[in-house]
Amino acid sequence: MAEVEETIKRIQAHKGVIGIIVVNSEGIPIRTTLDNSTTVQYSGLIHLLTMKARSTVRDIDPQNDLTFLRLRSKRHEIMVAPDKEYLLIVIQNSTD
Amino acid sequence: MSGDAATPPEGVIPLFLATKSQEIYSCVCDEHVTEDNPYKLIKKEDIIEDMKKRAAISDFSPVKRIVLDYPGEELLVVYDPDFKYGQNFYLCVTEEAKNKLIQPKSGEEGEDGEQAEDGEEGAKEETVYTYNPPEAKDWVALGSEAEVECEIVEDNRPKLKFIASRVRREFGTPVTFKDRDIDPTAASEEGLAASYMGIPGYDDKNFALKRMEQDSSVQAVPEKVEGSSQTVWKHPCTAAVQYEPRQLSDEEKAAVEQSQEFKEFIESSVPRFELALQQNEIMDVFFDDWAVLGEEDTNFGNKSDGHLKEYQSFTDLQYSKDRTISCIDWHPTIKGIMAVSCAERLSFNDRVDQATQLLMSPSLILIWSFSDPIHPQLLLEAPDDIFSFKFCPTDPNIIAGGCINGQLVLWDISEHADRLQSSRSGLGNAKVDKKKKAMFGEETGPDTPVVRYCAVSAIENSHRNVITGLEWIPDHFEISRHGVPVENRNCECVQIMTCSPDESIMVWDTRPPKPTGQREQIEKVASITGPQTFKHLDLTWKPMLKMVLQKHDGSGEYSPLVFSLKEKQGKRDHVPQPDLSARRESTVGYGRGSSAKNQKPLDAVSSKYFLGTEDGEVVYATFKLEKDNETGKSNVPRPTWACASHDGPVNSLQRSPFFNDILLSVGGWTFSVWKENVTDDAILNSACATKLYTAGHWSTTRPAVFFLGTKDGNVEVWDLLDRTHEPSLVQNVTAAQITSIVPWVVSKKQHLIAVSDNVGTLHILEIPWNLRHASANEVSGMQNYFDRETKRIEYFTSKRVARQSKGRNVVKKKKEDKPDEKSEEALAEEYEKQYEGYLELEKKLLRELGILEEEPEM
Numbered sequence: 001m002a003e004v005e006e007t008i009k010r011i012q013a014h015k016g017v018i019g020i021i022v023v024n025s026e027g028i029p030i031r032t033t034l035d036n037s038t039t040v041q042y043s044g045l046i047h048l049l050t051m052k053a054r055s056t057v058r059d060i061d062p063q064n065d066l067t068f069l070r071l072r073s074k075r076h077e078i079m080v081a082p083d084k085e086y087l088l089i090v091i092q093n094s095t096d
Numbered sequence: 097m098s099g100d101a102a103t104p105p106e107g108v109i110p111l112f113l114a115t116k117s118q119e120i121y122s123c124v125c126d127e128h129v130t131e132d133n134p135y136k137l138i139k140k141e142d143i144i145e146d147m148k149k150r151a152a153i154s155d156f157s158p159v160k161r162i163v164l165d166y167p168g169e170e171l172l173v174v175y176d177p178d179f180k181y182g183q184n185f186y187l188c189v190t191e192e193a194k195n196k197l198i199q200p201k202s203g204e205e206g207e208d209g210e211q212a213e214d215g216e217e218g219a220k221e222e223t224v225y226t227y228n229p230p231e232a233k234d235w236v237a238l239g240s241e242a243e244v245e246c247e248i249v250e251d252n253r254p255k256l257k258f259i260a261s262r263v264r265r266e267f268g269t270p271v272t273f274k275d276r277d278i279d280p281t282a283a284s285e286e287g288l289a290a291s292y293m294g295i296p297g298y299d300d301k302n303f304a305l306k307r308m309e310q311d312s313s314v315q316a317v318p319e320k321v322e323g324s325s326q327t328v329w330k331h332p333c334t335a336a337v338q339y340e341p342r343q344l345s346d347e348e349k350a351a352v353e354q355s356q357e358f359k360e361f362i363e364s365s366v367p368r369f370e371l372a373l374q375q376n377e378i379m380d381v382f383f384d385d386w387a388v389l390g391e392e393d394t395n396f397g398n399k400s401d402g403h404l405k406e407y408q409s410f411t412d413l414q415y416s417k418d419r420t421i422s423c424i425d426w427h428p429t430i431k432g433i434m435a436v437s438c439a440e441r442l443s444f445n446d447r448v449d450q451a452t453q454l455l456m457s458p459s460l461i462l463i464w465s466f467s468d469p470i471h472p473q474l475l476l477e478a479p480d481d482i483f484s485f486k487f488c489p490t491d492p493n494i495i496a497g498g499c500i501n502g503q504l505v506l507w508d509i510s511e512h513a514d515r516l517q518s519s520r521s522g523l524g525n526a527k528v529d530k531k532k533k534a535m536f537g538e539e540t541g542p543d544t545p546v547v548r549y550c551a552v553s554a555i556e557n558s559h560r561n562v563i564t565g566l567e568w569i570p571d572h573f574e575i576s577r578h579g580v581p582v583e584n585r586n587c588e589c590v591q592i593m594t595c596s597p598d599e600s601i602m603v604w605d606t607r608p609p610k611p612t613g614q615r616e617q618i619e620k621v622a623s624i625t626g627p628q629t630f631k632h633l634d635l636t637w638k639p640m641l642k643m644v645l646q647k648h649d650g651s652g653e654y655s656p657l658v659f660s661l662k663e664k665q666g667k668r669d670h671v672p673q674p675d676l677s678a679r680r681e682s683t684v685g686y687g688r689g690s691s692a693k694n695q696k697p698l699d700a701v702s703s704k705y706f707l708g709t710e711d712g713e714v715v716y717a718t719f720k721l722e723k724d725n726e727t728g729k730s731n732v733p734r735p736t737w738a739c740a741s742h743d744g745p746v747n748s749l750q751r752s753p754f755f756n757d758i759l760l761s762v763g764g765w766t767f768s769v770w771k772e773n774v775t776d777d778a779i780l781n782s783a784c785a786t787k788l789y790t791a792g793h794w795s796t797t798r799p800a801v802f803f804l805g806t807k808d809g810n811v812e813v814w815d816l817l818d819r820t821h822e823p824s825l826v827q828n829v830t831a832a833q834i835t836s837i838v839p840w841v842v843s844k845k846q847h848l849i850a851v852s853d854n855v856g857t858l859h860i861l862e863i864p865w866n867l868r869h870a871s872a873n874e875v876s877g878m879q880n881y882f883d884r885e886t887k888r889i890e891y892f893t894s895k896r897v898a899r900q901s902k903g904r905n906v907v908k909k910k911k912e913d914k915p916d917e918k919s920e921e922a923l924a925e926e927y928e929k930q931y932e933g934y935l936e937l938e939k940k941l942l943r944e945l946g947i948l949e950e951e952p953e954m
Contacts, residue, residue, distance in 0.1 A: 092373065
């Protein structure tokens with residue numbers, strides 16, 4: 001439990017990281033460093049996107065699997081690491 | 097119809113009837129018989145009679161026999177105008193022919209006649225369509241009967257009948273079968289005839305025949321199906337959906353977090369994240385190289401255009417020739433209008449000598465417009481030479497100027513504002529005026545209106561020396577009587593701060609003082625002609641606040657030449673918006689000064705400012721008065737910091753428009769760049785130049801660029817990001833000393849810089865692209881530069897301090913070490929002993945190794 005906390009803190013300490021969300025396989029947020037409404041929005045939308053991305057990768061090659069998803073926008077970069085049961089989402093500011 | 101004679105058909109004989117005969121039988125050509133109606137039936141009896149009468153000469157004589165033999169009563173004679181059969185008539189000799197000719201011909205004739213009729217009628221007028229029902233005609237067999245007959249199936253023999261009978265009682269009897277050989281011999285034994293029939297197979301030709309053609313027919317009929325459907329029409333009704341995201345309760349969350357899978361998941365995904373985050377930190381992927389690429393190129397391309405281009409220059413032969421221009425200011429709102437103040441170029445002694453003369457020639461501020469480089473638009477008259485003036489930022493019709501004798505002067509040019517505005521549009525006005533005067537053969541220019549000052553300060557309370565520095569206090573705060581910045585309700589500039597080498601700084605208020613007992617004075621008859629805006633101030637104007645700055649260390653006072661406030665006009669983010677409901681419609685001149693109670697002090701406004709003095713010092717002071725606890729009076733606090741950095745008087749002290757805490761001070765042969773609160777040293781002290789610097793100004797668009805003017809008329813452009821040891825561009829603008837440089841942004845494409853010199857000419861130069869366009873990271877570059885320099889200063893100061901303290905320590909240590917020093921002989925003995933010991937050691941080793949040489953006798 002402590003290691004989990006510690007790792008989350010370590011990621012949070014990186015420059016520009018705005019927030020971290022851990023989501024379960026159904027899209028329900030488990031752990032977050034942002035406020036509730038933002039968390040819920042992010043987890044719902046990104047969960048669907050990740051599922052889609054994963055199914056895309058597997059459709060092309062069933063032996064393949066999605067390991068990491070990076071979504072860069074003008075202001076932020078959203079990074080997602082999918083797993084069998086969970087999903088870790090990190091939002092980072094773009095450097096100015 | 098051809099004219100050749102055709103063989104007449106059977107029973108038709110061509111016949112010639114002379115005119116006489118025609119008359120007899122009444123078949124005259126074209127009278128009784130015509131082309132259309134050529135048939136004439138003549139009675140046989142008539143013909144016989146005629147023949148009897150005229151015998152041989154009768155035309156019918158050649159056909160006499162035929163006529164006599166003619167069976168019928170009437171003979172047909174047909175007119176043949178075309179001589180088709182050789183003669184002009186032809187006779188039908190048989191009844192058959194006659195009938196034939198009549199009927200079909202009548203039929204034809206009927207048709208022809210009708211057609212001709214129709215044709216004729218059509219030609220004349222619209223056809224009248226008559227309906228002719230089709231007449232039944234005889235069937236004309238064309239051979240289709242054969243086909244039909246082929247298809248009909250008919251019996252070609254009578255049908256055969258068979259009757260088969262059997263005894264009734266045999267019906268239904270059980271049947272017994274037995275086998276029998278087909279062999280005929282066996283059968284004969286039994287007495288039966290060979291009653292078999294063998295049916296061997298044989299090639300039936302029928303099956304070998306191949307059907308080559310087969311008639312078949314297909315008819316395509318569209319299937320018609322009827323169907324119908326009815327949609328259910330739903331009434332639109334308001335519906336709403338409210339949803340809530342699913343959330344786990346806290347216990348569930350805790351439970352999940354404890355689980356092993358969660359830990360594994362974190363462990364496996366975190367390295368991926370760290371990689372990604374590190375990548376992001378190493379390089380900024382959002383950086384748009386393409387956009388930045390183009391900008392750098394333009395700098396190279398326009399190297400040739402790097403010079404300030406001469407745009408216009410203004411001199412007035414009458415007013416500014418041989419004078420020096422002491423100050424320039426651009427009109428804040430109207431583009432293309434700027435004002436210069438001209439002053440006599442005399443030293444103090446000369447002034448005193450020529451005092452009487454100077455009284456005659458007026459001291460003026462000329463207002464120039466780009467549209468007319470020869471004649472100034474407006475002349476502002478002053479009591480004495482003006483050495484500094486400024487337009488009021490909020491009300492550009494007010495101009496405040498400081499005279500050489502220390503008086504503060506105000507002008508109001510509201511009446512002529514239209515003239516200035518319209519002067520931008522053209523010289524039309526000027527020309528019209530010229531024409532009027534030119535009638536008399538005079539060469540006069542347009543009348544330049546002269547505006548007299550509308551208020552001047554009281555001489556006893558003004559400065560005692562020339563006013564060299566003048567600024568309007570920005571409109572977001574006011575200064576109260578105790579030097580405390582308070583809020584400015586009306587957002588107007590109403591206060592002026594001036595400084596002068598008489599060691600004092602004064603703050604003036606343009607509003608009338610509290611109306612206690614001075615109403616009578618205001619009512620006095622105005623002794624000045626001109627705008628009455630500041631009537632209340634005229635001749636009685638006293639400064640609101642007067643500060644004499646004591647020297648920072650030691651006694652004496654500073655004699656300021658220039659100063660620079662921290663607050664900038666227009667930058668009011670740190671000040672709360674004033675309550676607009678309390679705002680009153682009042683101009684600068686008439687508004688009442690609000691009482692001190694109502695004004696809220698603003699803490700966010702900084703009351704500190706920088707001063708440049710006559711002795712080349714830069715001083716950091718505040719105008720907030722301190723309360724002296726002992727006497728109870730408010731005193732001007734001592735400046736917190738001062739630095740003597742220039743060899744000559746500081747002639748310009750400027751804050752950078754981009755960095756509020758960076759100042760440029762120009763004086764003597766050097767200039768310096770300062771950062772506020774860095775008190776140890778200047779960020780940059782320039783090397784001594786070859787010529788005196790006489791003016792300086794930051795560029796308004798590029799944070800790293802500033803312009804300096806020298807004594808020999810050069811304008812130096814310094815780019816701190818390019819090089820700091822020499823200017824990046826030196827351009828000669830005039831032959832005389834440059835007195836003032838003020839850049840201004842006229843429009844997006846046109847950035848101008850006004851350079852004034854000592855001989856009364858104002859040069860307007862255009863700033864080229866590379867000097868006015870800031871590159872993308874110039875601001876950050878400059879910020880980094882200042883930070884680096886600040887760090888350097890800190891480093892050096894700390895090192896200096898450390899070195900100083902270390903130096904003291906080192907001196908102490910040396911004194912302690914001295915008694916331990918050994919004498920030389922003792923040292924020599926020690927070395928001898930060591931050497932002996934070494935020799936013995938060597939012998940010992942060699943003995944052990946067994947290669948000891950024979951020792952020589954010691």
